[in-house]
Amino acid sequence: MRHLTLALDIMGGDFGPHIILPAALSALTENPDLYVVLCGANTVLEPWLAQQDKHIQNRIILSDCQQTVTMDESPITALRSKKDSSMRRMLDLVEQGQADACVSAGNTGALLAMAYHVLKTLPGIDRPALISQMPTVDGGKVYLLDLGANVDCDSEVLFQYAVMGSVLAELVGNIDRPKVALLNVGSEQNKGNDRVKTTNRILSETASLNYIGYVEGNDIFSQKADVIVTDGFAGNIALKSCEGLTKLVINEVKKASNQNWLNKILAKIALPLLRNIYLRMNPDQYNGASLIGLRGIVVKSHGNASSEAFLYAIREAVKEVNMQVPTKIKDKIEAVLMERH
Amino acid sequence: MRHLTLALDIMGGDFGPHIILPAALSALTENPDLYVVLCGANTVLEPWLAQQDKHIQNRIILSDCQQTVTMDESPITALRSKKDSSMRRMLDLVEQGQADACVSAGNTGALLAMAYHVLKTLPGIDRPALISQMPTVDGGKVYLLDLGANVDCDSEVLFQYAVMGSVLAELVGNIDRPKVALLNVGSEQNKGNDRVKTTNRILSETASLNYIGYVEGNDIFSQKADVIVTDGFAGNIALKSCEGLTKLVINEVKKASNQNWLNKILAKIALPLLRNIYLRMNPDQYNGASLIGLRGIVVKSHGNASSEAFLYAIREAVKEVNMQVPTKIKDKIEAVLMERH
The missing domain is CATH 3.40.718.10 (Isopropylmalate Dehydrogenase)
Structure with a gap:
C-alpha cells in the first residue's frame, strides 16, 4: 500500500477535537502508511501533538485555521465568509493535491456547498x-x-x-x-x-x-x-x-x-x-456517508458521532483512495455514455 | 344519530367475503342505525344472508355484480372494463346518493382511478x-x-x-x-x-x-x-x-x-x-386510509386486512359521514381561498 494523506476537519461536529483527535490517533496507529493533515486551531492542536509519540508526530501536519463553520450556519454564509475555516481548508488541500481525501463531521449543508464549489463535479456528472x-x-x-x-x-x-x-x-x-x-x-x-x-x-x-x-x-x-x-x-x-x-x-x-x-x-x-x-x-453515524461525483474524495461523519464512528469514516476515506473511486466513476460514466450514443 | 348507509366492496382484498362479511355483521350489530349495501356476487351473498337474524337482514341490501377488480389489475383496465365490478358499484351508489360512503379493501390504484373518475373532486380541490x-x-x-x-x-x-x-x-x-x-x-x-x-x-x-x-x-x-x-x-x-x-x-x-x-x-x-x-x-391495515378531496367518502382498508381491520375502516367511514367531511372540506377550502384573495 502506498502512503496516503487525509485532511481532517478537526473543528467540525458537535464535539470537535474531543472525538476527532482520538479517532485520528487510532487511524494512524492501525495504518502505518497513513499521514494526516489536521485542519483546526493550532492553539488546540499543538499541545495535543506535543503529547504524542515521535512515530505518530512524524505523520501529522498541522494546518492552522482561524475560522470554524458552526453547525447551524447557512451554506451560503459558510461558502462566502468562512474561507479560513477548517472545513474549507481540508477541501482546498484535496483540490490542491496535498491530500488524497478529507473527512468532516461538520455542518452537512455547508460541506455540500463548499465541496461542490471547491472540488467541482467529475466530467459527465452534473451533481x-x-x-x-x-x-x-x-x-x-x-x-x-x-x-x-x-x-x-x-x-x-x-x-x-x-x-x-x-x-x-x-x-x-x-x-x-x-x-x-x-x-x-x-x-x-x-x-x-x-x-x-x-x-x-x-x-x-x-x-x-x-x-x-x-x-x-x-x-x-x-x-x-x-x-x-x-x-x-x-x-x-x-x-x-x-x-x-x-x-x-x-x-x-x-x-x-x-x-x-x-x-x-x-x-x-x-x-x-x-x-x-x-x-x-x-449510516453516517455508523460508517460515514460519502459525497460522490466530485473530483476528490469527501467523507461525512455524523455531527454527534463518537470517536469510533469518526474512525469508520476515516477508514471509508482510505478505502475510497485505495480504490481510486473518483477516477473509476469518471471512467464508468464515460463508458456508459459511449454505450448510449 | 340518523340512519346511514354504507356501500361495501365485498369482493375486494386478498380474502374478499371471508373477512368482509364478518366485519359487516359486527358493524351492523354494534350500530343499529347502520344499513349496508353489499356489492358482490349474489351467489356468494344470498346463502350468507339467509343465515342471518331477521333484524340484521332488514338492514342489508344486496347489489349483484358480475365482475371483480383483481389485486394486480392496472388502474386503466379496471376503469375501462370493470364497470360491473363490486368496486365500481359501491362508488356509483355513493355518486347516486344511494350510499353515504363506501369501503373497499381492493386494489388501491384501481380504487383511486375509479373514485376520481366517478366521484370527481370537490370545488377548489384539484386532486x-x-x-x-x-x-x-x-x-x-x-x-x-x-x-x-x-x-x-x-x-x-x-x-x-x-x-x-x-x-x-x-x-x-x-x-x-x-x-x-x-x-x-x-x-x-x-x-x-x-x-x-x-x-x-x-x-x-x-x-x-x-x-x-x-x-x-x-x-x-x-x-x-x-x-x-x-x-x-x-x-x-x-x-x-x-x-x-x-x-x-x-x-x-x-x-x-x-x-x-x-x-x-x-x-x-x-x-x-x-x-x-x-x-x-x-395504518390502512389498522384503521383504514381515507381518500379525501372527493364529492363522496371513500375508505380504503388494507388488501390483506383482518375482519377487525375492515371493521375499523367501516367505523372510520361512519365517523366521516357523521362529521360530513366532504362538505366541511369544501367550506374550509372556500373560506381559505377567500382569505387568500
Missing part, C-alpha cells in the same frame, strides 16, 4: 450525491443515494447516480455486478412520476449496469438490491423517517419495561439490540 | 389525497398525506392537502386547531425544493390554518405536528420504508432470540409489541 449504506434483513447492506445533496434531480442526474452508486458498491462494497434499482411508489411499469419513468427507460437500455427495475420503500431493507437510487428529497425523507421510527420503537420498549419485572429483563436485552439498529439506521 | 394516521412516541397519532394518490403535486395541490388534512384531523381526529406541518429535508427556511418553498410561503400567509412550518422525516413520529403534508411520492416512500424497517427489527429480534434462553424470553415479550407497532405502521 454530487450523498450516499451511505443501510442494513438489510439478512445482515447485508444496501447503498442508498441521494440522501439529501440534491432535492431536485432530473432523470439524467438520477441516471448518473445509478452509475456512481454501482461503482462505489463494486469497489468499496466489494459487490460483484451490484444490482441497481430505482425507488418508486410501486413495482409495476406504469407507476411513478415522469422523471422516474424516464430514468427507468434509460437504465433499462444500459447493458453495462445490472439494473433490476423499480423497488418500493419496504424493499430498502429487503436485500433485493445492492444500490437504490432516488432523488435527495425522497432519500432524505426515507432515511430520517426510519430514524424517527427506530426512536419510537426504543421508546415503546422502554415504556413496556416499566410495566413488570419480566419486561424489565426484556428491556435490558432488547435496548442494546435496538440501539445497534438505530446506529445502523444513522 | 384527491390518501391520508391515514401514524403512531407517535407518546401514544398519540399524526395524520400523514398524501400516501401515494398523486406522485406529482404542485404547491397549490400541497396547499389543498394541508387544508383537507386539517379538516379531517379536527373533525374525525377530534384535535382542536391541528398543528399542520410540511415535510422537508430540513427545518431551516432555505431548505427544500421550489415546490416546498412556495407551499411554505402560501401556508405561512394562511391565518386560518395552524401552520407550524417544516418538519423532517424523523419528526413524523415525534408528535411535533398533528398533520404532515407531502407529495404522494415522498409520502408513500416514507410509509413503506418504515414498514420495511419494522420487518427488519422483527427479524433481528427473532434472530437474537435463537442465541440463548434469555433472548428467547425477550422475544416472547418483544415480538407481540413489535408486531403491534408494525400493524400501526400499516
Whole structure:
C-alpha cells in the first residue's frame, strides 16, 4: 500500500477535537502508511501533538485555521465568509493535491456547498450525491443515494447516480455486478412520476449496469438490491423517517419495561439490540456517508458521532483512495455514455 | 344519530367475503342505525344472508355484480372494463346518493382511478389525497398525506392537502386547531425544493390554518405536528420504508432470540409489541386510509386486512359521514381561498 494523506476537519461536529483527535490517533496507529493533515486551531492542536509519540508526530501536519463553520450556519454564509475555516481548508488541500481525501463531521449543508464549489463535479456528472449504506434483513447492506445533496434531480442526474452508486458498491462494497434499482411508489411499469419513468427507460437500455427495475420503500431493507437510487428529497425523507421510527420503537420498549419485572429483563436485552439498529439506521453515524461525483474524495461523519464512528469514516476515506473511486466513476460514466450514443 | 348507509366492496382484498362479511355483521350489530349495501356476487351473498337474524337482514341490501377488480389489475383496465365490478358499484351508489360512503379493501390504484373518475373532486380541490394516521412516541397519532394518490403535486395541490388534512384531523381526529406541518429535508427556511418553498410561503400567509412550518422525516413520529403534508411520492416512500424497517427489527429480534434462553424470553415479550407497532405502521391495515378531496367518502382498508381491520375502516367511514367531511372540506377550502384573495 502506498502512503496516503487525509485532511481532517478537526473543528467540525458537535464535539470537535474531543472525538476527532482520538479517532485520528487510532487511524494512524492501525495504518502505518497513513499521514494526516489536521485542519483546526493550532492553539488546540499543538499541545495535543506535543503529547504524542515521535512515530505518530512524524505523520501529522498541522494546518492552522482561524475560522470554524458552526453547525447551524447557512451554506451560503459558510461558502462566502468562512474561507479560513477548517472545513474549507481540508477541501482546498484535496483540490490542491496535498491530500488524497478529507473527512468532516461538520455542518452537512455547508460541506455540500463548499465541496461542490471547491472540488467541482467529475466530467459527465452534473451533481454530487450523498450516499451511505443501510442494513438489510439478512445482515447485508444496501447503498442508498441521494440522501439529501440534491432535492431536485432530473432523470439524467438520477441516471448518473445509478452509475456512481454501482461503482462505489463494486469497489468499496466489494459487490460483484451490484444490482441497481430505482425507488418508486410501486413495482409495476406504469407507476411513478415522469422523471422516474424516464430514468427507468434509460437504465433499462444500459447493458453495462445490472439494473433490476423499480423497488418500493419496504424493499430498502429487503436485500433485493445492492444500490437504490432516488432523488435527495425522497432519500432524505426515507432515511430520517426510519430514524424517527427506530426512536419510537426504543421508546415503546422502554415504556413496556416499566410495566413488570419480566419486561424489565426484556428491556435490558432488547435496548442494546435496538440501539445497534438505530446506529445502523444513522449510516453516517455508523460508517460515514460519502459525497460522490466530485473530483476528490469527501467523507461525512455524523455531527454527534463518537470517536469510533469518526474512525469508520476515516477508514471509508482510505478505502475510497485505495480504490481510486473518483477516477473509476469518471471512467464508468464515460463508458456508459459511449454505450448510449 | 340518523340512519346511514354504507356501500361495501365485498369482493375486494386478498380474502374478499371471508373477512368482509364478518366485519359487516359486527358493524351492523354494534350500530343499529347502520344499513349496508353489499356489492358482490349474489351467489356468494344470498346463502350468507339467509343465515342471518331477521333484524340484521332488514338492514342489508344486496347489489349483484358480475365482475371483480383483481389485486394486480392496472388502474386503466379496471376503469375501462370493470364497470360491473363490486368496486365500481359501491362508488356509483355513493355518486347516486344511494350510499353515504363506501369501503373497499381492493386494489388501491384501481380504487383511486375509479373514485376520481366517478366521484370527481370537490370545488377548489384539484386532486384527491390518501391520508391515514401514524403512531407517535407518546401514544398519540399524526395524520400523514398524501400516501401515494398523486406522485406529482404542485404547491397549490400541497396547499389543498394541508387544508383537507386539517379538516379531517379536527373533525374525525377530534384535535382542536391541528398543528399542520410540511415535510422537508430540513427545518431551516432555505431548505427544500421550489415546490416546498412556495407551499411554505402560501401556508405561512394562511391565518386560518395552524401552520407550524417544516418538519423532517424523523419528526413524523415525534408528535411535533398533528398533520404532515407531502407529495404522494415522498409520502408513500416514507410509509413503506418504515414498514420495511419494522420487518427488519422483527427479524433481528427473532434472530437474537435463537442465541440463548434469555433472548428467547425477550422475544416472547418483544415480538407481540413489535408486531403491534408494525400493524400501526400499516395504518390502512389498522384503521383504514381515507381518500379525501372527493364529492363522496371513500375508505380504503388494507388488501390483506383482518375482519377487525375492515371493521375499523367501516367505523372510520361512519365517523366521516357523521362529521360530513366532504362538505366541511369544501367550506374550509372556500373560506381559505377567500382569505387568500
